[in-house]
Amino acid sequence: MTVMENVWRKLLPQVKAPPEWGVEPVEKTHRILNFLDYLVLWGDLGVGLLVLLTGSFLVPGLGVGQALLAIVLGTTIGTALLALTGRVGSDMAVPTMVLLRPVLGIRGSYVPSVFNVIQLIGWTIFEIVIMGYAANAISNALFGFSSYPLWVGVFAVIIILMGVGGPVGVVRQWLKKFAIWIVLVTTAWLSYHLLTSVDLAQVWSRPGDGSLPFWVGVDLVIAMPVSWLPLVADYSRFARKSSHAFWGTFIGFWITNVWFYTLGMLVLVAAGISQEPKGFVTALAITAGWLALLILLVDETDNAWADLYSAAISIQNIFPKVGQRGLIIALGLLSFVIALALDFTQYESFLFLMGSFFVPLFGILAADYFVLRRRHYDSAELYRPGGAYWYSNGYNLLGILAWISGIVVYHITNPATLGTFLPTWPALIRPEWTVWGGSIPSFVVAFILYAAIGSLTQVARLPRSNG
Numbered sequence: 001m002t003v004m005e006n007v008w009r010k011l012l013p014q015v016k017a018p019p020e021w022g023v024e025p026v027e028k029t030h031r032i033l034n035f036l037d038y039l040v041l042w043g044d045l046g047v048g049l050l051v052l053l054t055g056s057f058l059v060p061g062l063g064v065g066q067a068l069l070a071i072v073l074g075t076t077i078g079t080a081l082l083a084l085t086g087r088v089g090s091d092m093a094v095p096t097m098v099l100l101r102p103v104l105g106i107r108g109s110y111v112p113s114v115f116n117v118i119q120l121i122g123w124t125i126f127e128i129v130i131m132g133y134a135a136n137a138i139s140n141a142l143f144g145f146s147s148y149p150l151w152v153g154v155f156a157v158i159i160i161l162m163g164v165g166g167p168v169g170v171v172r173q174w175l176k177k178f179a180i181w182i183v184l185v186t187t188a189w190l191s192y193h194l195l196t197s198v199d200l201a202q203v204w205s206r207p208g209d210g211s212l213p214f215w216v217g218v219d220l221v222i223a224m225p226v227s228w229l230p231l232v233a234d235y236s237r238f239a240r241k242s243s244h245a246f247w248g249t250f251i252g253f254w255i256t257n258v259w260f261y262t263l264g265m266l267v268l269v270a271a272g273i274s275q276e277p278k279g280f281v282t283a284l285a286i287t288a289g290w291l292a293l294l295i296l297l298v299d300e301t302d303n304a305w306a307d308l309y310s311a312a313i314s315i316q317n318i319f320p321k322v323g324q325r326g327l328i329i330a331l332g333l334l335s336f337v338i339a340l341a342l343d344f345t346q347y348e349s350f351l352f353l354m355g356s357f358f359v360p361l362f363g364i365l366a367a368d369y370f371v372l373r374r375r376h377y378d379s380a381e382l383y384r385p386g387g388a389y390w391y392s393n394g395y396n397l398l399g400i401l402a403w404i405s406g407i408v409v410y411h412i413t414n415p416a417t418l419g420t421f422l423p424t425w426p427a428l429i430r431p432e433w434t435v436w437g438g439s440i441p442s443f444v445v446a447f448i449l450y451a452a453i454g455s456l457t458q459v460a461r462l463p464r465s466n467g
């Protein structure tokens with residue numbers, strides 16, 4: 001092998017198919033990711049065109065000052081939940097959906113698995129759609145070539161290949177060597193360009209129109225890290241130490257989520273655009289330049305990869321014998337077809353809907369793992385029908401009751417979600433009930449309800465075993 005070949009071998013990503021762990025605990029010899037790996041992974045996943053787009057939703061209703069406060073507060077709350085859930089996953093070395101077996105029962109965990117697959121395929125489609133719009137806009141502007149279906153197909157192939165490559169390979173061979181530097185350079189340039197393009201004093205004094213209550217705005221920010229909650233342990237299970245996963249996740253995601261929500265807010269102010277993907281992509285290109293958009297587009301594939309990979313893991317929680325690589329390919333092709341067939345132009349209500357399911361669910365997990373069980377799950381029992389986590393025919397009724405209660409609280413304290421699908425719902429809710437938004441009340445109610453009843457009945461601490 002020549003010197004030049006050695007150089008290229010070190011520089012280029014060496015992606016190969018890893019062992020198919022599925023939903024089994026990761027062996028200790030393969031738990032090799034460290035603090036820097038998780039800082040890079042979650043710092044990168046906190047970046048994206050969709051994060052920019054979501055940041056633009058805050059400005060009209062809140063104004064810039066309140067929007068910035070909502071961004072910092074919502075990111076801190078949501079990222080803390082994300083990192084704590086990742087901590088549980090790294091302690092147990094299992095995927096997120098498996099972690100829900102002690103609180104919902106082995107069969108009960110299938111319900112959030114289905115919700116998660118729907119969410120993650122939805123996110124994958126959104127990512128492919130917005131990448132297709134962006135790439136098509138670039139090729140049309142620079143070369144006069146336009147083919148949205150072609151670009152959608154290109155990105156579908158890329159994320160499928162990354163999904164087959166697996167987390168360790170993608171993090172170490174792609175994100176650490178290339179993607180993080182793309183993120184830093186692009187974000188620095190985009191920040192400089194936007195900050196020098198707007199009158200900051202005038203922007204800061206710009207009032208909101210009151211159409212978005214402050215805590216609903218916080219909910220919208222929380223929705224972004226919460227959307228990653230159901231898959232964080234799919235990656236933290238490869239951690240060398242649980243503390244590495246926790247702090248790498250928290251710091252990495254907090255920095256980039258705040259940064260990109262703020263940039264999205266500034267893009268809207270600077271360009272005065274409509275809040276839909278086509279218009280936003282065009283405005284971003286005009287504001288920051290085609291090169292910045294192109295580099296962001298390259299980074300966007302990482303988000304779609306994580307969604308696709310974890311969708312396959314969630315299906316394996318229900319059907320563990322189905323091959324992981326086959327699932328990734330099939331789900332990737334499905335996302336490609338739907339991205340071509342449907343035009344996703346709004347997704348704010350989708351974010352709220354997913355948050356209403358998963359925020360209280362992870363309140364229950366926190367109560368069970370950190371309070372009732374004092375950070376101890378029996379790994380073997382996680383997979384044994386009729387065992388410690390089988391409860392009543394595979395379902396923990398206490399957990400399901402607490403989860404449903406949390407969801408109900410979310411929709412009472414933040415009626416906007418159901419209002420999208422049921423216009424009469426907000427009129428039934430008293431305004432004073434909505435002061436704190438949906439995320440905080442639903443998490444607290446689910447946490448306290450499960451911890452209190454579980455402590456009194458010992459159902460959570462001493463599950464029945466038929467073995």
